Amino acid sequence: MSTGRRKQIKPKTPQETPREENVETQDAAENAPTESVDETVAETAEKAVPFEEELEDLKQRLQRLGADYQNYQKRSQRQIEQAAQMARDEMALSLLGVLDNFEHTLEKGRQAEQVSAVLEGIRIVYDHLLKALAGHGLRRIEIETGEVFDPTLHEAMLHEETDEYPENTVIRELSAGYVMNGRTLRPTKVSVAKPRQKPPEAETPIEGQKNQ
Numbered sequence: 400m401s402t403g404r405r406k407q408i409k410p411k412t413p414q415e416t417p418r419e420e421n422v423e424t425q426d427a428a429e430n431a432p433t434e435s436v437d438e439t440v441a442e443t444a445e446k447a448v449p450f451e452e453e454l455e456d457l458k459q460r461l462q463r464l465g466a467d468y469q470n471y472q473k474r475s476q477r478q479i480e481q482a483a484q485m486a487r488d489e490m491a492l493s494l495l496g497v498l499d500n501f502e503h504t505l506e507k508g509r510q511a512e513q514v515s516a517v518l519e520g521i522r523i524v525y526d527h528l529l530k531a532l533a534g535h536g537l538r539r540i541e542i543e544t545g546e547v548f549d550p551t552l553h554e555a556m557l558h559e560e561t562d563e564y565p566e567n568t569v570i571r572e573l574s575a576g577y578v579m580n581g582r583t584l585r586p587t588k589v590s591v592a593k594p595r596q597k598p599p600e601a602e603t604p605i606e607g608q609k610n611q
Contacts, residue, residue, distance in 0.1 A: 486535075493531040500524040536580035540587045542572045548591050551583055552576065557590040564592040 504520035511517050529539070540552050548555065548567050556573050564570055571591045576587030 404552045478541060485526055493534055494528070497524060497528045497531055501526050537584070538578050540576040540583075542569060542587055542589065543572060548589070550586075552586055553589045553591075554580075554586040555591045556588045558593045559590050562593040562595050566592060566594050568592045 500520075501524050504517070504524055507520055508517040542553075545564050547567050548569055553569060553576070559570055561570065567590070570592050571590050572587055573590060574588035577584045
C-alpha cells in the first residue's frame, strides 16, 4: 500500500495581515495631516495679510504724527522768538521819540539864556518818556506817607524812630518803584517807622541808701 505524502499548507501567520494594514494606516495618517496643516497655514497667512497692512498703516501714521509734532514745536519756538523781538522793537521805537526830544532839548539848552527854559525842556522829555513806557504797561508805584508797609511793593531801606506815624508804616520815599502789567518790576525803596525807644527810668533809691 503506497502511502502518499500529504501536502502541507503553510498557514498564513496572523501577523502579516495587521502589518499590511498598519502600513496603509500609517500612509493615510502621514498624508492626511500634511494636507490639513498646509491648508491651515494658508488660511492663517490669508487672514494675517489685512493685519500686516493695518500695522504698516499705523506705523506710517505714527511717523507722520511725530514729524508734525516736531514741526509744531519748531514753529511755536519761532513764533515765541518773533513775538519777543516784536515787543523789543515796539519799545525801542517808542523810545526813539524820547531820544529825539532829548536832542532838541540839548540843542536849545546851548542857546537858552535862562535855566528855566532848559528845565522846561527836560520836563517835557521826562513826561514823554513816562508816556512811552506806560504804553508798554509800566506804571510808577504811588506812595502815600503813613500807608502800611507792603513787602510786595516796598523795600525797607531805613527804620526811623518816630511818634508821628504808627509802627511799620511808610514815612517817605527814597527811590521810585515801578510795576509792569500788574507785576512789581522794582519795589519802591522807603523809610519805615518804628516806635521811639523810651529812655531808661532812673532807679529809685532804697530807704536805707537815702539815710546814708
